[in-house]
Amino acid sequence: xxxxxxxxxxxxxxxxxxxxxxxTGAGHVTVKxxxxxxxHYRTSIVLTMATTQAANSRLFEIRNxxxxxxxxxxxxxxxxxxxTVTTAYLMRLGLYRCTSFTAVDTxxxxxxxxxxxxxxxxxxxxxxxxxxxxxxxxxxxxxxGGGLTxxxxxxxxxxxxxxxxxxxxxxxxVMVTSxxxxxxxGTHPWVFAQNEGFEIENVTVGSGTANVVQVLIDxxxxxxxxx
Numbered sequence: 001x002x003x004x005x006x007x008x009x010x011x012x013x014x015x016x017x018x019x020x021x022x023x024t025g026a027g028h029v030t031v032k033x034x035x036x037x038x039x040h041y042r043t044s045i046v047l048t049m050a051t052t053q054a055a056n057s058r059l060f061e062i063r064n065x066x067x068x069x070x071x072x073x074x075x076x077x078x079x080x081x082x083x084t085v086t087t088a089y090l091m092r093l094g095l096y097r098c099t100s101f102t103a104v105d106t107x108x109x110x111x112x113x114x115x116x117x118x119x120x121x122x123x124x125x126x127x128x129x130x131x132x133x134x135x136x137x138x139x140x141x142x143x144x145g146g147g148l149t150x151x152x153x154x155x156x157x158x159x160x161x162x163x164x165x166x167x168x169x170x171x172x173x174v175m176v177t178s179x180x181x182x183x184x185x186g187t188h189p190w191v192f193a194q195n196e197g198f199e200i201e202n203v204t205v206g207s208g209t210a211n212v213v214q215v216l217i218d219x220x221x222x223x224x225x226x227x
Contacts, residue, residue: 034189038068038223039122043114043131049091049213050138053206057142059093059134060217061199062192063101066128069224070192076218077200078177079160081167083212088162091213092203095156095180098148101195104130105143127223130197142202150199155190156180157203162213175216191227 006012033040047059064070077093109132116125134143158178167173182189190198200217 034071034073034222034224034227036122036222037225039125039127040073040117040220040222041114041125041127041129042117042218042220043112043126044216044218045112045133045136047134047136047215047217048138049202049206049211049215050140051206051211052140052208053138053202053211054141055203055205056201057134057140058105058144058146058199058201059142059215060219061098061104061130061132061143061146061148061197062219062221063098063104063130063148063197064128064192064194065130067194068128069227070127070129070197070221071189071224071227072181072192072198072219072221073189074179074218074220075156075181075198075200076177076179076216077158078175078216079158079213080173080175081163081165081212082173082214083166084210085162085164085207085212086209087207088164089207090204091160091162091206093158093180093215094154094201094203096150096199096201097155097190098150098197098199099195100147100149101197102147104132104146106145107143108135108139108141109133109143110135123223129221129223133217148197148199154203155198162207177216
């Protein structure tokens with residue numbers, strides 16, 4: 001095992017990993033998650049788009065209600081046609097940073113239940129995050145009633161060309177997924193203070209008459225006292 005000793009306090013020793021025994025060997029380093037004094041959290045939902053899903057209709061949002069900081073660590077979205085779509089179209093989902101986020105939406109909303117990453121040493125889900133998603137069965141207007149200011153431009157985008165019918169062999173249903181957030185490995189993460197957060201919305205109008213498309217949203221985040 002290789003170690004790094006603190007030059008100021010000799011009793012502080014950091015373990016690096018297995019020692020390298022060859023001239024070209026490198027130290028074995030294990031990357032740890034963001035140290036979270038409050039907790040790490042994750043939620044995953046599957047939604048159905050409504051007929052004529054409105055442009056810029058909100059599907060998912062997280063607002064920081066407290067003095068701690070919220071740092072998203074993963075945002076993954078996916079979509080696939082699971083029924084009839086009257087008119088095929090290019091579905092576009094957008095990720096937006098939000099400021100002046102004084103209240104989450106109150107209409108067409110669901111408060112998801114999920115779990116903290118670790119039972120001991122972390123606050124129960126969802127910490128100081130207000131988490132909402134649109135009703136699972138779909139709502140054409142999306143979520144409404146909240147107070148927020150979103151950035152003018154998307155921070156992440158997911159594109160998916162819908163089919164008029166469910167794909168079959170030799171082209172069976174395959175969910176198209178996108179990682180729409182930097183993986184915080186070498187990049188500066190989003191850090192949300194109180195009354196800040198983000199939302200995911202349907203950017204383009206969905207098909208009329210029938211629009212059976214399902215959307216997956218996977219989100220992980222950490223809550224910390226300082227960063």
